[in-house]
Amino acid sequence: MARQMGDSHRRFLQTMMINGITDEHSVKALYQYCCEVNKTPHVPDKLDEFIDTINSKLQAMFMQIRKGMSEVDGHQYYVLVNMAETNITRMSSDYADNELELFRKIVDLTVCSENGKVSSTDILNITDTMTTKKLKKSETEHLLSRLVQDKWLCEERGEYTLSARCIIEMEPYIRTMYQDHLKVCHICHSLAFQCQICENPTCGIKIHNPCVARYFKRRTEPRCPSCDDFWPHEIPEVR
């Protein structure tokens, strides 16, 4: 049974709304701050309960504070997600219809890609298939830089990946739309885009790079947790 919301919850929620995505360390500090400012007792272990209280009230508005792991650094992040099907969400008010169509196509390309990366060339090519007003090359480039700035996509050396915020926010949508194509991490069971794949053709399990780092830490001979074949990829460092 969730408690009633107090000013500490409200202050926390206001800050979460402004930022879109917040790392776990900052969230814990924010929780402490909100309790202290409001002069309510701060119990560090009860962060989940604190957030549950807020979520129980947000549910009616199709909003939730969700937690997820970044595929890049393996750290946990909190996102205030919007689960409404309508167009009255932050993203649809920041972007035009055709921009949203292209964004959905980029998600599509990413889901179907091998390594979770999509080149800018691929994105420019896919504008040909747009059914709404086609975006010109300059408009596409401008859109991509805005998507990166708004933390929906990440860019490195001309390749685009879905950001942690994007994955956490769009997970239900992606799970529904791509049931068959979905790759899930064998270790943490979340959606896997930037990951390593077992080379055994009868196995083929996927593991996030940070999950690989943790799972194979200090093992001299890394072996696939599913089929026991030698794991041929470079094991990254734990961040």
Place this chain on the structure above:
Amino acid sequence: MTHRKRSFGSQSFSQNRRQSSSSGTQEDHEDSMFTQPSTSQVLRGLENLTPAQVDQKTSEVIQYLLVKDQKKIPVRRADLVKHVVKDYRNVYPEIMKRAARTFEQVFGLKLVEIDSKHHTYILINNLEAADRPPPVQCPANPKLGLLFVILGVTFMKGGVVRENVIWNTLKKLRVDSGEKHEEFGDVKRLVTEEFVRQRYLEYVRIPHTEPMEHEFRWGQRADMEVSKAKILEFMGQLHEQDPQSWTQQFREAQSSSSSQR
């Protein structure tokens, strides 16, 4: 200002950022066609809707207002009715009542009508200002710091100040309105357009000035959100003086904090 097409539900509309003017705009015309339903009309309207339907519509209104508020854009009743409330306009007062209650109880925000002619709404922070900033990096924080300096100077000068005073003050803080600033970019645009649009400041022409000069005043959002007592305290620390030594401002701060909220 580029006009972009947006789609809300099944309707599309062009986002026109028109200042509220006395001449009739399209929104004015539509708003004047919207007459506030009476209590009995609302009750009858509610009878024809399921609680779930009303809740859903209330959620949509809340979402819409939150999204607009993220950018600190005031929302006109006409837009709200046209794009979100739509067929539920006969129970509009009930929806707004529920939305206001949710804003207070869940978000700690207050829904306030700042323009009773055009029925324009903003969301203001209902929570007490904290004595220290949050431990989280908020992109808006530095801008608010700048705003506070301007509000402080304006308040100390009796509520109205010529723009030159502000530009000179900022220059002393190494924020030059004529140059592109590392953090704030186009400072003049930020102060005279963004802060004004967000209703933190008013930037009004002084008549008969050549070259054209303006003066700054506190905007409606600042009046409601910013505690004059806190500004005075801040100025006291800055000048290492007891706030009570500025008797007139102190009295004004005392009376305004009792009328705020």
